[in-house]
Amino acid sequence: MTVYEPNNLPQELLNIPQGEFERANNDWRSDERFTTEPIGFYKDAFRRLCSNRMSMISMWAILIIIVLAIVVPNVTGYGYTEQNVKQKNLPSKVPLLEQIGIFDGTRVLTNIKKSSIEDPKRYPEGCIINVIREYKAGKQTVVDVKVDYYKYCGVADGEYHWMGTDYLGRDIMTRLFRGTRISLMIAALSVITNLIIGIIYGSIAGYYGGRIDMFLTHLAEVLDGLPYIVVTILFMLWLGSGMLSIVLALTVTGWIGTARLTRAQFYRFKRREYVLAARTLGVPDRKLIFRHILPNTVGPLITRAMIAVPGAIFSESFLAYIGLGIKPPQPSIGILLSEGQKVLLQYPNQTFFPALLISILMIAFNMLSNGLRDAMDPSRRGEE
């Protein structure tokens, strides 16, 4: 085969007319087109998450609770601070369900003098449904009666408190969902703050390494040595009750886990060739950290954030129980629970509904984060 120099071609080759060329293959050739959409890591993870039934149920439960928390306090017709001293500790009464005998606003009153139930001033017309038991105590005849507590307290006919009222006559449903709103806000805010601080701290420690890393890691370790209860209580005492102080108190040591995770991921990825290539091309440190290495940690961080949410909700109620929660007229799930606990044996409905809601919320968040972890964990990628 003869090799021609490009600027030294023989005459017959230079003068070939254009028209004499012909395609060797006339049909148009190209790579086969992908008929399916490309699936990236997150899409893949999301698809796996969707196929996990428990996670999907949990996600819907959380969404429904969020929607209820936004909508319900505005539509019940009661304000969350609206007191009515005459309508204290009402049992729950729900339209429709009252027909079949549950949540019908009745309550059994025990140890009442028989003579007093005929007194229309204390027991208004029609409020007594039936006498359950009649017995003698000394000379008095004493009875246990089932009363329509709403009529007994003089509540107008069309009024319903679906979950009853508390010791100041405030509607529990309004307060519960308003409290859910606040609890969720506290959880979200504290998780976001923890993430931001933890990511920045962990990236700096992990990226720069060496002495900076040693200093930062030891500092975090000392902070981590402080017991969680002590730090949280100290912060709450220092900052006073309120939403912002709870968020801050949960942040003091909460970011350390995130920082540790981020640091570990940085150690894994910072020596990779692609980072070296970027650095050789003159990419500044800041961009290397946030554009090139950090995205690798997003998966585990999302899982971690999800796991932290139920923890924050729990901490909030825990603080409310020991009297360091949110400022009084504002409700939160924890406040309602601790108020309900005081009258648990007399009015169980005041504890029941907040307890049910917090349980559903916590289970749903835990299930969802379990599902997310399974979906995101790269070691499980591809196995189904």
Add this chain to the structure above:
Amino acid sequence: MFKYVLGRIGAMLLTLFLVMTLSFWVIRLMPMTIFENPEVSPEVQRRLEDRMHLHEPMIVQYYYFMKGIVTKGDFGTSVKIRPGLQVFDIIKERIPPTMLLNFFSLLISIPLRILSGTIAALKRNTWIDNVISFLIVIFISVPSFVFASLMQYVFAYAWPIFPTLYNAQAPTIWAAFRSMLLPIIALSLNPIATIARYLRGELIETLSSEYMLLARTKGLTRQEATWRHAFRNSLVPIANTIIPLITGIMGGSLVIEKIFAVPGEGGLLVDSILGGDHFLTVALLIFYSMISLVTIFVVDVSYGIIDPRIRIGGTK
């Protein structure tokens, strides 16, 4: 190893100092009225306050506070909850109920958690595993105080087979124990679930490891291989989760002790915070910190013994 332990002790003391200082400054700088008893004459009150150095500048009070702790183990005097009593004595007196509850809780829960975790792992993906895993999720998610309230209502009120509140002065030992049972169960549920889940994961991983295959190929039966190789190996990390439970035996659960009116440390801390007894609060926070620091120390050192690679700050 010696150097490593020494380093850990140094770090521990530093943290403890930090806790003391923080607690002192945060809590004592809060506005507080010390003696409100109208029957005590102002002069006596003034004298008492003088004796506690309350009229000195804060920095001087801080000096007295630290000096008292370091030289005499003196944490101050209670002013609200049990006026006049040494804080240290109050704390000491509250240890037995808390310890008793936590001890029984530990006694009940350690076998249960190992059993449930193992069964769930061995019967993986059967209905038994599903039931146990479901229970684990419930017990981990639902806060312990919700369970406490629920049990108190159901088992002490609606169906009264247990007393509502803790009562150590009950006439018989059996009656006293019965009153402890509900708080013990409430205390155990969460740790059982946490460790059972951990053990299940650990065991499943070891069961599918290669040395298990080797054990089977060399002729061990499934039971033998599971018992000798998988089970023992997965207990190593569990050992380190049990240490905190053992040292944590003295620190009470705040909310559960409050709900069942247990006269323990947790309830005391809640009372002292709510009652504004700052001297007691400071001392209790230091007490809780000490427990947790000792725990971390023991865990770290035992890690160092079990797995030398984990020695933090140790020479390579």
